[in-house]
Amino acid sequence: MNNLTINDLYFSDVATKLDHARNLNALYGSGLKKNKKLSAQLEQLQELAMAMRAQMAGMAMFQRCSQCGSRPEGGCCSLYMANETDAIQLLINLLLGQDVSFQRDDDFECYFLGEQGCSLLCKPFFCLNYNCLEILERAESHELRALEKATGALLQAQYGAEMLILEWLKVTSQ
Numbered sequence: 199m200n201n202l203t204i205n206d207l208y209f210s211d212v213a214t215k216l217d218h219a220r221n222l223n224a225l226y227g228s229g230l231k232k233n234k235k236l237s238a239q240l241e242q243l244q245e246l247a248m249a250m251r252a253q254m255a256g257m258a259m260f261q262r263c264s265q266c267g268s269r270p271e272g273g274c275c276s277l278y279m280a281n282e283t284d285a286i287q288l289l290i291n292l293l294l295g296q297d298v299s300f301q302r303d304d305d306f307e308c309y310f311l312g313e314q315g316c317s318l319l320c321k322p323f324f325c326l327n328y329n330c331l332e333i334l335e336r337a338e339s340h341e342l343r344a345l346e347k348a349t350g351a352l353l354q355a356q357y358g359a360e361m362l363i364l365e366w367l368k369v370t371s372q
C-alpha cells in the first residue's frame with residue numbers, strides 16, 4: 199500500500215492522515231476512479247450522502263451544530279472528534295471532489311467544522327451515528343426514522359467503498 203500501514207492510515211494524527219489521503223489521491227486517484235466496481239460504489243455513495251445532507255438540512259441540523267459550535271463551551275464537533283477521521287475516508291471525499299482542507303485550527307473545535315456545519319461529504323462513522331439530545335428532542339419521530347434510514351444506507355455505502363479501496367491499493371502496490 200505504497201509502504202503505508204493500517205496504522206498510518208487510521209491512527210496517525212489528523213494532519214498526517216490528511217497528507218496520506220492527498221498523496222494517495224495524487225498517486226492512485228485516477229486509477230481508482232477507473233475501477234468500475236468502485237466508481238459505481240462512489241456514485242451510489244454520493245447520492246446517499248446528498249440525500250443525507252438534505253435530510254439533515256430539513257431538520258435544521260447544520261444551523262444547530264454551528265450554533266452549538268460557536269458557544270464558548272463549544273458543541274459536539276470538538277477537536278478530539280477530528281481523530282475519528284481516517285485517511286481512506288478523507289480519500290473518499292477527495293475522490294468525490296469534496297474539499298477536505300481544514301476549516302479551522304483553533305485547538306478547540308474539529309478541523310472540519312465550517313460555518314455551515316461539517317464540511318465533509320463522507321463523515322466518520324461515529325459522527326454519522328451520533329445525535330445529541332437537542333436533535334433527538336426537537337425532531338419529530340418520522341424525521342428520526344428517516345434520518346436513521348439515511349444513515350444506515352450511507353454507512354453501508356461508505357464501508358463498501360472503503361473495503362474496495364483497501365483491496366485495490368493492496369493489489370496495486372504488491
Ligand code: SF4
Pocket residue numbers: 274275276279280283308309310311312315316317318321322325
Ligand atoms: S468530522 Fe464533521 S461531524 Fe465529525 S466532528 Fe468533525 S465536523 Fe463534526
